[in-house]
Amino acid sequence: MDVSFSYDFPGLLNYWIIVVLMMIGFYIVIAHGNLVKKIVGLNVFQVSVFLLYITLGKIKGGTAPILADGIEAYSNPLPHVLILTAIVVGVATTALGLALVVRIQDAFGTIEEDEIDAIENDA
Amino acid sequence: MNEKLILRVVSKFLIPYILLFALYVQWHGDFGPGGGFQAGVIFAAGFILYALIFGVAPVREVIPAAFTRYLLAVGVLLYSSVGVASLLMGGNFLDYNVLAHEATHGQHIGILLVELGVGITVACAMITIFCTFAGRAELNAPEEEEED
Secondary structure, three states: OOOOOOOOOOOOHHHHHHHHHHHHHHHHHHHOOEHHHHHHHHHHHHHHHHHHHHHHHOOOOOEOOOOOOOOOOEOOHHHHHHHHHHHHHHHHHHHHHHHHHHHHHHHHOOOEHHHHHHHHHHO | OOOOHHHHHHHHHHHHHHHHHHHHHHHOOOOOOOOHHHHHHHHHHHHHHHHHHHOHHHHHHHOOHHHHHHHHHHHHHHHHHHHHHHHHOOOOOOOHHHHOOOHHHHHHHHHHHHHHHHHHHHHHHHHHHHHHHHHHHHHHHHHHHHHO
8 A cells, every 4th residue: 555645845745834834823922912813823833733633644545444345544543533622622722712811801901912011010 | 794785695695504504514424524523613603603793692592691501511411421321221331332223223323412412512612602702892882882
């Protein structure tokens, strides 16, 4: 069974997309003071990790892991199931993060980090 | 966004099909791509679209906060009760094979009920999360007007 990937592109395209997405997400997290934008950045970062795991599990020509005639290779279902759970956890953490941002907005009247710092230093 | 005529008409037209597609993804999940997680999110997307266009209050008239909160628990209960049922019928926890007179039939019943539980919980969780966040704006709006 041929499980190797061959593209003219050096390496697997998915891994390049993962690196680019991860760096975009990382940049958003460190470069933006707006807390909602930080959460969006974390989500982009998260998606790159999802893609990494799904790519690791995928085999070229592999099907669903079902016992049936004519099925010889199947993609590893474990990373896929892990990521299904990670997506759900991601939604939960996003909701939690947004809830914290809402409370910060209530307490400080702003969600910009530098403005929150200024208010805290004044107090 | 209530004043946008095109959005109102198109969303009213699309919402039934979104809900129908969610049900298709739900019930077809054991034969093709799909299942409870995806169906639940698509189902919730129909309600969230309605809430975006017409506001959270009309959605909460159709599905009150208490209703979604109860259904959140009902979905988890349905999931776990399938597991307990298979325990009581002599198998392992979530062992679908013993749920019916033959293994294949039991697996069909088991996965259908489990995915239904997942779908209910996910749909209600998404609607609850969205309405809680979006509802704050409508709750806070009258107070700000009084301050002015």
